[in-house]
Amino acid sequence: MARFSPLEWPVIRQLRSSDASGRGESVVSQKTRDTTSRTATADKVVQSVCPYCAVGCGQKVFVKDDKVIQIEGDPDSPISRGRLCPKGAASEQLVNANGRITDVLYRAPRAKDWQKLDLPTAIDMVADRFIEARRKHWEDFDDKGHPLRRTMGIASLGGATIDNEENYLAKKLYTAAGAIQIENQARI
Structure with a gap:
């Protein structure tokens, strides 16, 4: 020194x-x-949307060595104009939390323990169950012969952490599948 x-x-x-x-x-x-600031040493900056509520505030995610080092408001976002609420400003802690579960976990019916699954297997399980529920509970016509073309075996309860575009696509998917019980947590 x-x-x-x-x-x-x-x-x-x-x-x-x-x-x-x-x-x-x-x-x-x-x-x-x-x-120097953490953002000055970042390898790249990725634009994203805050995951917490349905407002859809823009975020700039600063990445160094394939790890998120800082998240700030995106001044180019017409929604938030560079501002984030306290939860949005702390979303870097959500990404880098020590206790964050990054594996797909599955607990079979009446089982005590969870087991890890690879993502393709988990997606196939969900798709198979979705198709089976639709097929098993499909209703073409009611008792009087009126067309229904619906299933009562599928319902959707969306969360407020997805933005309007994602909600729109989810609604289109479930409607195309014949589901009529489609709701969002933000409206309840």
């Missing part, structure tokens, strides 16, 4: 410079000059 010189005291630097008020460069330490 370099020896400290009294010439580096802020008041001495202030008197030696043209910074008479002591609010400029004379009061900035070398440590402060050497400090």
